Amino acid sequence: MGESMTDAELSGQRPDLRTAWVFPGQGSQVVGMGRDVYERFASAREIFDQADAVLGFGLSKLCFEGPADALTRTENAQPALLTTSIALLATAREAAGGGPTLPSFVAGHSLGEYSALVASGALDFADALRLVRRRGELMAAATEGTMAAIMGLDLAVLQSICDEASAAGVVVVANENSPGQLVISGSTVGVERAMVLAKERGAKRAIQLNVSAAFHSPLMTEAARGLAEAVSQIEELRRPKVPVISNVTAEPLVEPGAIRDELVAQVTAPVRWIASVERMAADGVAHVVEIGPGTVLTGLVKRIASGISLVNVNDEASAERWVAGTGS
Numbered sequence: 001m002g003e004s005m006t007d008a009e010l011s012g013q014r015p016d017l018r019t020a021w022v023f024p025g026q027g028s029q030v031v032g033m034g035r036d037v038y039e040r041f042a043s044a045r046e047i048f049d050q051a052d053a054v055l056g057f058g059l060s061k062l063c064f065e066g067p068a069d070a071l072t073r074t075e076n077a078q079p080a081l082l083t084t085s086i087a088l089l090a091t092a093r094e095a096a097g098g099g100p101t102l103p104s105f106v107a108g109h110s111l112g113e114y115s116a117l118v119a120s121g122a123l124d125f126a127d128a129l130r131l132v133r134r135r136g137e138l139m140a141a142a143t144e145g146t147m148a149a150i151m152g153l154d155l156a157v158l159q160s161i162c163d164e165a166s167a168a169g170v171v172v173v174a175n176e177n178s179p180g181q182l183v184i185s186g187s188t189v190g191v192e193r194a195m196v197l198a199k200e201r202g203a204k205r206a207i208q209l210n211v212s213a214a215f216h217s218p219l220m221t222e223a224a225r226g227l228a229e230a231v232s233q234i235e236e237l238r239r240p241k242v243p244v245i246s247n248v249t250a251e252p253l254v255e256p257g258a259i260r261d262e263l264v265a266q267v268t269a270p271v272r273w274i275a276s277v278e279r280m281a282a283d284g285v286a287h288v289v290e291i292g293p294g295t296v297l298t299g300l301v302k303r304i305a306s307g308i309s310l311v312n313v314n315d316e317a318s319a320e321r322w323v324a325g326t327g328s
Contacts (some may be wrong), residue, residue: 018289019101019282020245022301023085023108023115025271027145028294029049029077031066031184034084035318037182038064043090051083052127055133060081074212075136078111082132085115085292087127090314096323103289105252105280107245110175110216111135112270113262119291120240122259125152127234131263134230139222139267145183148173148195152204155274158182158194161201165194174216176274178303185217216270224267231263257271277304289313289322 017091037044038060048060063080070076092100108116114132117123150158162171162184166320169190175183184194191214195206214220237259243252246262248269253259277300279290290297291313298310313319 014023016067018284019103020105020107020285021089021116021119021291022106022297023112023237024081024290024294024297025108025110025112026074026077026081026293028292028296029071029081029084030126030293031063031071032069033063033080033293033314034060034087035064037087037091040084040316041091041094043094046085046177047083047087050126051129052190054129055079057285061084074140075138078132078136078139079129081292082109082115082118082128085112088141088315088319089291091121091316092313092319092323095320096326100323100326101231102242104283104285105243105245106240107276107280108247109300110247110266111271111293112297113244113247113266115292117240117245117259120242120244122238122240122244122256123234124236127236131230131234134229135223135267137299138226139215140212142213142215142220142223144265145170145186145217145219146188147209147211147214148191149205149207149209150182150184150195150198150203151206152180153182154179156227157201157309158184161194161206162186162190162308165190165197168193168213168219169325172217173270175257175271177271178274178300180204181300181303185214186219195286216266216268218268220268224264227245227267228264229249231260234260244278245279247273248270252277273300277301277308281305281308287311313315 038048051059106116106120114128118128165171166277169187171186171190171194174185183199198206211242237256246253247266250272289311313322
């Protein structure tokens with residue numbers, strides 16, 4: 001499906017200059033995701049069948065039937081979310097007879113950036129699938145450190161706290177999700193010190209997360225090195241048909257070389273989701289479509305830019321409603 005999807009279906013379309021598509025990251029997975037579109041749409045079935053063939057195991061069965069603990073494992077959740085997101089996009093295209101019209105931007109939260117790259121035509125689905133499987137394996141192998149969600153503090157305040165707490169151990173802001181909803185990551189002692197300081201300085205909540213390692217922090221450097229090797233083996237990475245907003249810089253990615261650098265850098269760099277949404281809004285985006293399981297990004301966008309209209313495409317019914325509403 002890979003090349004035919006990116007070239008034949010994406011070519012010749014003028015972007016909708018007021019719309020962005022966004023794709024969720026790890027944590028949005030749920031047992032049963034994608035099953036309804038697999039059963040009804042040939043294009044979605046082709047995506048899931050291709051994933052099974054590329055990975056050499058029944059990823060589709062894991063998505064549809066679980067068990068939940070296996071689906072949640074990082075090395076499985078990442079390809080499962082990519083596959084389901086792209087299958088939902090394929091469903092919408094099939095239901096629309098080739099549409100919907102391309103957006104002005106695409107973006108994804110962490111892992112979701114791979115879905116955005118496939119949707120933009122920069123990366124073939126099969127290559128993206130191999131990369132996220134390897135990315136998940138490398139991240140799962142990292143067992144150092146922890147993460148914590150910090151509610152009710154401004155980003156600048158939390159960054160200052162992390163700087164101070166770094167005297168105890170590595171700790172950085174890892175996910176800039178929305179105003180007042182931030183995540184820190186680093187060594188266990190550094191994160192715990194930052195949690196204490198955050199509470200002292202007015203945080204509403206500071207909750208240590210149930211994660212296996214310090215994602216999006218310098219402690220993921222070894223994983224980034226491994227991913228760099230995998231990225232270097234991808235022979236074809238094209239200019240996207242529409243700009244992809246970078247997790248690392250919150251600026252548009254348009255060159256293949258910059259995309260390669262991005263995929264490696266985002267493993268250790270913070271996810272700058274607030275700045276990404278603000279950048280799209282500043283460039284005229286008034287409608288955001290979240291394509292993939294769950295509604296996490298819809299909630300974040302609502303807190304960042306309240307004037308943006310929001311649509312979720314996370315099952316068969318919502319995909320059909322979306323394309324019916326666009327008139328594509």
